[in-house]
Amino acid sequence: MGYSAPDAQSAPTRLFGVEATRRGTFLSFQPPAISEAEIAAVAETLRSGWLTTGPRTAELEARMRDYLEAKHVLAVSSCTAALHLSLVALGVGPGDEVITTSITWPATANVIVHCGATPVFADVREDTLNIDPARVRELVNERTKAIVPVDLYGQPADLDELAALGLPIVEDAAHAVESRYRGRKIGSIADLTCFSLYATKNIAAGEGGLIATNRDDLAEALDDLRVMRRGHGARYDIAVPGYKANLSDVLSSIALVQLDKVEHHAEIRRRHVAIYDEGLAELAGVTPVARDERDVHANHLYVVRVTFADRDDVQRALTDENIGTSIHFLPVHQLSAYRDRLAPNQPALPVTERAGAEVLSLPLSPAHSDDDVRDAVAAFRRVHARLAG
Numbered sequence: 288m289g290y291s292a293p294d295a296q297s298a299p300t301r302l303f304g305v306e307a308t309r310r311g312t313f314l315s316f317q318p319p320a321i322s323e324a325e326i327a328a329v330a331e332t333l334r335s336g337w338l339t340t341g342p343r344t345a346e347l348e349a350r351m352r353d354y355l356e357a358k359h360v361l362a363v364s365s366c367t368a369a370l371h372l373s374l375v376a377l378g379v380g381p382g383d384e385v386i387t388t389s390i391t392w393p394a395t396a397n398v399i400v401h402c403g404a405t406p407v408f409a410d411v412r413e414d415t416l417n418i419d420p421a422r423v424r425e426l427v428n429e430r431t432k433a434i435v436p437v438d439l440y441g442q443p444a445d446l447d448e449l450a451a452l453g454l455p456i457v458e459d460a461a462h463a464v465e466s467r468y469r470g471r472k473i474g475s476i477a478d479l480t481c482f483s484l485y486a487t488k489n490i491a492a493g494e495g496g497l498i499a500t501n502r503d504d505l506a507e508a509l510d511d512l513r514v515m516r517r518g519h520g521a522r523y524d525i526a527v528p529g530y531k532a533n534l535s536d537v538l539s540s541i542a543l544v545q546l547d548k549v550e551h552h553a554e555i556r557r558r559h560v561a562i563y564d565e566g567l568a569e570l571a572g573v574t575p576v577a578r579d580e581r582d583v584h585a586n587h588l589y590v591v592r593v594t595f596a597d598r599d600d601v602q603r604a605l606t607d608e609n610i611g612t613s614i615h616f617l618p619v620h621q622l623s624a625y626r627d628r629l630a631p632n633q634p635a636l637p638v639t640e641r642a643g644a645e646v647l648s649l650p651l652s653p654a655h656s657d658d659d660v661r662d663a664v665a666a667f668r669r670v671h672a673r674l675a676g
């Protein structure tokens with residue numbers, strides 16, 4: 288089934304920063320790249336009679352096993368559910384501590400709280416903003432039950448150094464479906480790896496999540512946890528009180544079409560990242576968050592650290608320029624839900640807090656054209672010229 292790819296290279300290259308005028312229409316930050324193929328797939332699924340989990344979800348799991356190079360893949364209702372069920376499957380509960388990063392979407396920490404355990408936030412590396420294994424090591428104690436690193440923006444965390452600490456790893460790979468760490472596919476490395484199919488993600492179904500694992504025992508436990516019952520008809524039984532976190536075939540059918548496009552979309556993302564890198568390269572006080580050349584980066588987000596002016600002022604100025612941006616992320620430990628409930632052994636997080644005030648995410652989506660990205664660069668350069676020192 289064909290689909291029309293977003294226009295790529297047709298327009299002539301425009302010079303960065305020469306246009307004095309603001310973009311005429313608002314450039315959304317991260318619109319989904321949905322075409323007639325996904326619409327047709329949904330219609331076909333609805334006609335099939337399978338509204339809930341069925342053959343399309345089974346097909347998605349099988350194809351993702353190949354794609355992620357993992358023995359088992361379980362489709363669930365969100366990455367939040369994937370992370371939660373993963374911790375439950377590992378037996379995380381009251382009295383336990385789980386070490387994670389504070390530069391993440393709050394769900395990463397929320398699921399630790401949902402288990403009755405305590406999140407302990409480790410500071411991040413200055414360059415990639417991924418969790419710093421040296422800081423994690425300092426926090427490990429007899430209560431530590433697991434580590435939850437995030438592959439931030441699509442850059443894999445330091446998985447070898449974290450694995451060397453000898454604790455189970457639940458990897459939050461919501462941003463990292465295409466990523467590789469030192470040649471190995473993300474999804475094939477950690478005890479449990481969790482992906483998101485949320486509307487903005489690189490494989491977007493609207494909502495949904497995936498758990499990849501090579502461990503048979505965890506796959507079996509997760510299968511019980513995500514549904515409500517086993518068996519048929521009147522003779523059903525349940526092995527554990529499950530969470531009803533399965534994925535519907537309607538959403539799986541969208542994800543399957545998105546999976547067909549993932550390499551093509553990755554190519555567009557790489558091109559857009561190169562346009563940003565080139566267009567912002569020599570601006571003082573603008574630093575793209577580092578990418579490790581030894582790894583494959585999923586380019587889920589293009590994030591710069593802004594120090595030439597107040598980040599929020601820059602964001603407002605870009606909105607006035609009709610350029611949508613976002614912030615990934617405000618540190619979780621500074622949000623209301625966490626401020627008053629931090630672990631007694633919670634260390635200071637100076638790198639995290641500085642980054643939280645500086646990060647700014649620029650528009651990145653395969654639905655954008657190259658000229659859209661050039662517009663964002665030109666607007667950013669105008670804002671820089673106005674607000675820098």
Ligand SMILES: Cc1ncc(COP(=O)(O)O)c(C=O)c1O
Binds near residue numbers: 365368392394495
């Ligand atoms: C790093 C990270 N982890 C977890 C999640 C949660 O994903 P979901 O919306 O699929 O539950 C997100 C969502 O944006 C995320 O960015």
